[in-house]
Amino acid sequence: MSLSTLKWRIESYGLKRKRPDYNIDDVRASIEMDEGGIDELKELSENENTKKSTEQWKNVFVKWATERRKEKNLETYEFVDLDKSFSQFYAEVRKESGEDYEPDSLRVMQAALERHLKSKLYPKSIIKDTEFLSSRKVLEGKARKLREEGRGKTSQPIQKPFKQTKKKKPFGKVVSLAVEIPEHLSTRCGGW
Numbered sequence: 001m002s003l004s005t006l007k008w009r010i011e012s013y014g015l016k017r018k019r020p021d022y023n024i025d026d027v028r029a030s031i032e033m034d035e036g037g038i039d040e041l042k043e044l045s046e047n048e049n050t051k052k053s054t055e056q057w058k059n060v061f062v063k064w065a066t067e068r069r070k071e072k073n074l075e076t077y078e079f080v081d082l083d084k085s086f087s088q089f090y091a092e093v094r095k096e097s098g099e100d101y102e103p104d105s106l107r108v109m110q111a112a113l114e115r116h117l118k119s120k121l122y123p124k125s126i127i128k129d130t131e132f133l134s135s136r137k138v139l140e141g142k143a144r145k146l147r148e149e150g151r152g153k154t155s156q157p158i159q160k161p162f163k164q165t166k167k168k169k170p171f172g173k174v175v176s177l178a179v180e181i182p183e184h185l186s187t188r189c190g191g192w
Contacts, residue, residue, distance in 0.1 A: 050115070057112035064089055074113065075120035079131040086113075086126065086135035090142055103143035103152040110139060 062072045070085060071077060077085065093109070094100055101109070114127050126132045146152060 053108065054112045054115045054119075057109045058116045060093065060109070061089060061113060064093060074117055075122050079124055082126070083132045083135045086132065087138045090135060090139040100142075100146055100151065103146045106139055106143050106146075110136075 058074070061074065065072045065085070068088075071081075074082065090106070090110075093106075110127060114125060117126065124131055126135065143152075
């Protein structure tokens with residue numbers, strides 16, 4: 001049905017548009033949310049475990065900084081100073097028992113500290129920005145070292161098994177070759 005036909009039918013039946021019996025400004029005022037309501041919605045969006053993790057890792061940094069008489073508030077550091085502090089922190093951080101954290105825990109720690117800094121409107125990312133390349137390398141190096149020592153997802157230190165094979169060269173000379181076989185393949189293929 002065309003618009004002109006609709007208008008003709010409305011006029012011929014004597015229909016009129018009904019005006020609302022409410023004030024639109026009152027409705028808008030009831031929908032508008034105050035700052036407290038907005039903050040409450042923000043709080044609900046955050047996972048409780050994520051908040052706990054962020055707080056825990058921030059406290060680990062604060063304890064480390066206090067022991068070394070360094071600035072405790074991450075968000076007050078300049079980029080260069082924070083990168084240096086994180087480099088030292090990542091290299092030295094240990095559990096209260098003196099054990100190293102698992103390699104995956106180090107990544108969780110970095111993400112938690114990043115969340116804390118973002119919540120304080122820190123202008124740079126410790127995970128992505130080049131200003132923190134040095135500290136990221138320290139963290140990656142420590143995680144790699146711990147994995148090589150057998151920490152993390154593997155329960156045994158990483159060993160590289162070798163399979164001895166003999167191969168003839170074109171002129172009849174026999175040469176012994178060592179072929180590197182990943183552990184997960186060697187155990188699944190009958191333990192070469």
